Amino acid sequence: MSTTLAKGLLGIEELSKPDIExxxxxxKDFQHVQHQPIKKMDxxxxxxxxxxxxESSTRTRTSFEIAAKRLGADTISITASGSSVSKGESLVDTxxxxxxxxxxAIVMRHASSGAPHFLARYLPTPIINAGDGTHxxxxxxxxxxxxILDLRPGLEGxxxxxxxxxxxxxxxxxxxxxxxxxxxxxxxxxxxxxxxKELANIAPNVELTNDMNSAIKDADVIMMLRVQLxxxxxxxxxxxxYFKFYGLRLEHVERAKPNVIVMHPGPINRGxxxxxxxxxxxxxxxxxxxxxxxxxxxAVLERVLN
Amino acid sequence: xxxxxxxxxxxDPANGIDDSMDVAIEDGLIKEVAxxxxxxxxxxxDAGGMIVAPGFIDMHxxxxxxxxxxxxxxxxxxxxxxxxxxxxxxxMPNTKPVNDNPTVTSYIIERARKLSPVHVxxxxxxxxxxxxxELASIGAMKQAGIVAISDDGRPVMNSRVMxxxxxxxxxxxxxxxxxxxxxxxxxxxxxxxxxVSVKRGLRGIPGASEDVMVARDILLAELTGARYHVAHISTxxxxxxxxxxxxxxxKVSSEATPHHFVLAxxxxxxxxxxxxxxxxxxxxxDVEAITAGLVSGAVEVIATDHAxxxxxxxxxxxxxxxxxxxxxxxxxxxxxxxxxxxxxxxxRKLVELFTTGPAKVLGIxxxxxxxxxxxxxxxxxxxxxxVYDVHKTLSKSKNSPFDQRQFQGGPxxxxxxxxxxxxxx
Numbered sequence: 001m002s003t004t005l006a007k008g009l010l011g012i013e014e015l016s017k018p019d020i021e022x023x024x025x026x027x028k029d030f031q032h033v034q035h036q037p038i039k040k041m042d043x044x045x046x047x048x049x050x051x052x053x054x055e056s057s058t059r060t061r062t063s064f065e066i067a068a069k070r071l072g073a074d075t076i077s078i079t080a081s082g083s084s085v086s087k088g089e090s091l092v093d094t095x096x097x098x099x100x101x102x103x104x105a106i107v108m109r110h111a112s113s114g115a116p117h118f119l120a121r122y123l124p125t126p127i128i129n130a131g132d133g134t135h136x137x138x139x140x141x142x143x144x145x146x147x148i149l150d151l152r153p154g155l156e157g158x159x160x161x162x163x164x165x166x167x168x169x170x171x172x173x174x175x176x177x178x179x180x181x182x183x184x185x186x187x188x189x190x191x192x193x194x195x196x197k198e199l200a201n202i203a204p205n206v207e208l209t210n211d212m213n214s215a216i217k218d219a220d221v222i223m224m225l226r227v228q229l230x231x232x233x234x235x236x237x238x239x240x241x242y243f244k245f246y247g248l249r250l251e252h253v254e255r256a257k258p259n260v261i262v263m264h265p266g267p268i269n270r271g272x273x274x275x276x277x278x279x280x281x282x283x284x285x286x287x288x289x290x291x292x293x294x295x296x297x298x299a300v301l302e303r304v305l306n
Numbered sequence: 307x308x309x310x311x312x313x314x315x316x317x318d319p320a321n322g323i324d325d326s327m328d329v330a331i332e333d334g335l336i337k338e339v340a341x342x343x344x345x346x347x348x349x350x351x352d353a354g355g356m357i358v359a360p361g362f363i364d365m366h367x368x369x370x371x372x373x374x375x376x377x378x379x380x381x382x383x384x385x386x387x388x389x390x391x392x393x394x395x396x397x398m399p400n401t402k403p404v405n406d407n408p409t410v411t412s413y414i415i416e417r418a419r420k421l422s423p424v425h426v427x428x429x430x431x432x433x434x435x436x437x438x439x440e441l442a443s444i445g446a447m448k449q450a451g452i453v454a455i456s457d458d459g460r461p462v463m464n465s466r467v468m469x470x471x472x473x474x475x476x477x478x479x480x481x482x483x484x485x486x487x488x489x490x491x492x493x494x495x496x497x498x499x500x501x502v503s504v505k506r507g508l509r510g511i512p513g514a515s516e517d518v519m520v521a522r523d524i525l526l527a528e529l530t531g532a533r534y535h536v537a538h539i540s541t542x543x544x545x546x547x548x549x550x551x552x553x554x555x556x557k558v559s560s561e562a563t564p565h566h567f568v569l570a571x572x573x574x575x576x577x578x579x580x581x582x583x584x585x586x587x588x589x590x591x592d593v594e595a596i597t598a599g600l601v602s603g604a605v606e607v608i609a610t611d612h613a614x615x616x617x618x619x620x621x622x623x624x625x626x627x628x629x630x631x632x633x634x635x636x637x638x639x640x641x642x643x644x645x646x647x648x649x650x651x652x653x654r655k656l657v658e659l660f661t662t663g664p665a666k667v668l669g670i671x672x673x674x675x676x677x678x679x680x681x682x683x684x685x686x687x688x689x690x691x692x693v694y695d696v697h698k699t700l701s702k703s704k705n706s707p708f709d710q711r712q713f714q715g716g717p718x719x720x721x722x723x724x725x726x727x728x729x730x731x
Contacts, residue, residue: 113508114623115624117576118622133508173505198500198504201501202505
């Protein structure tokens with residue numbers, strides 16, 4: 001049993017390969033639960049989990065909530081707009097207040113990179129990072145890995161192209177760390193202004209390109225990212241030509257390996273990052289990702305809380 | 307009232323002295339510097355094994371007074387300065403109200419006279435409210451006692467305004483100090499732009515944001531003939547440009563902070579605001595270039611940029627935390643550790659960086675042990691092992707990345723106008 005995970009899950013970067021493997025393996029057990037008539041288990045009966053979302057989210061928050069409920073835990077979901085945060089309470093005070101009610105874990109999403117890391121230094125309650133700013137989104141990378149592993153025997157040696165607004169993507173960072181630990185080859189692709197060259201050095205086996213065709217060539221997996229306009233504070237790429245150069249269309253998919261897996265963390269913008277034909281194609285694993293979200297988050301919650 | 311400091315190694319670069327000597331002080335003035343001074347009837351301070359130097363000057367301090375007294379006051383900042391071995395400090399004008407007129411200047415000088423154990427020299431704003439548009443009352447502030455002008459923290463982006471400010475400053479014979487940061491290039495940044503910022507998902511402040519302003523200012527200094535001083539220099543390019551300007555005979559100088567010559571971005575604890583300041587901690591090659599600049603003379607001043615912030619302001623999401631860290635009490639310890647114990651510079655050179663260096667940049671009558679001058683003296687040692695405990699700081703704030711760091715050598719006693727204002731506990 002990992003002692004790292006008992007303190008929570010802040011990011012993939014500091015997670016060991018065995019820890020990741022154990023979560024992915026356990027998630028496989030929980031995949032079956034999703035198809036049983038009675039989906040509720042009692043593995044976390046009597047535990048209280050607080051979902052604290054300082055940033056809007058539908059799929060991640062719902063997914064964590066369902067995961068906790070299926071494990072038998074009690075959950076409370078709080079969104080920033082409906083809480084004392086909107087009355088000017090500081091992050092530390094909000095968390096101290098919640099901590100005093102003794103939840104067993106806090107699932108937290110925040111628009112500031114490092115916000116959960118900052119709190120973890122002061123709060124004894126385990127914190128699970130459900131996305132911090134442009135830093136990490138660890139459970140997304142785990143569910144992406146689970147999705148790939150459902151369709152491939154292993155991650156090693158796979159060519160994974162991650163395409164889009166890499167600079168502002170916590171999904172990209174977490175996936176780079178995870179895939180790199182498993183010796184996959186990661187190609188990061190996007191407009192020069194959204195692809196900082198330092199990304200090539202954040203983990204081994206990472207290459208960068210601004211050319212979508214070369215990124216996709218012979219790819220086993222294509223991960224498309226949303227253009228995060230809400231995190232861009234300036235015009236970083238002419239909007240009217242984004243799809244022309246970085247939108248995924250069927251003709252691109254043909255350049256990849258024959259049974260390439262197309263993924264997207266959602267929410268998807270049809271016609272901006274990818275065409276409808278691709279989103280609805282045989283290769284698309286976008287709904288598998290959503291489904292695996294619950295199983296993977298069950299595995300994470302179980303590891304952190306038990 | 308007579309005090310004799312006996313048995314120390316007196317290092318007084320201004321007078322070419324580096325020898326085992328005694329220093330006699332009478333009525334607040336240096337009376338005699340010589341071997342074996344007769345101390346009969348005098349108070350005696352034993353300085354055996356210690357360095358006796360002219361009072362150290364920190365030309366870059368934020369006292370937060372008036373306006374932000376919950377973070378620091380002229381009194382607490384003055385006490386922290388004394389505990390750091392400084393006898394004179396300059397305070398930056400970004401108070402509330404901004405020190406952009408003689409009333410605020412006089413307020414600071416009067417408060418300091420009453421409450422600060424060390425001398426306080428105000429620095430006036432370049433523009434009204436440091437808003438970068440309309441020139442502040444530079445002449446009137448000069449008459450009231452400012453020693454330089456700067457819009458520290460809110461650099462003048464308009465080159466024409468900067469040009470006019472330099473022309474006026476030259477006519478008043480005071481230097482223009484610039485916090486060099488192109489605000490468009492640095493906008494939204496929280497730490498140095500590099501591999502670490504990209505990995506942490508934090509917006510970066512590129513080194514180029516400093517470089518382009520240093521380049522502009524040097525060109526304007528040439529155009530206007532002004533004395534121009536680069537505050538808290540942080541990049542290898544900036545150090546090279548300052549050296550180039552000097553080689554061309556321009557009146558250009560620069561200062562480095564201890565944190566910029568001891569820490570790189572890779573040394574920062576993730577999302578710990580005690581490592582958040584402007585300019586940010588740069589790449590290790592920049593740290594090396596600043597150190598080399600201190601050795602070569604491109605950088606002639608060590609200044610702390612002591613920037614206290616109340617705990618509540620630093621206990622937030624990283625991107626919301628204000629910029630700045632404490633510096634007064636750790637400056638000598640870090641400088642010894644990084645520059646002297648590593649044999650990069652001599653002790654005499656270290657003393658110059660804290661005394662004659664800033665005194666010359668500011669044009670103030672300080673930084674020497676000349677007989678007849680006011681007796682401002684810093685006594686320090688190079689061997690005593692101690693641990694910095696920020697919870698015991700005399701500053702009102704506690705934002706330091708050097709808490710619990712061990713040092714070898716530091717301030718022992720601080721003497722201002724002949725009076726011992728601080729002694730190592």
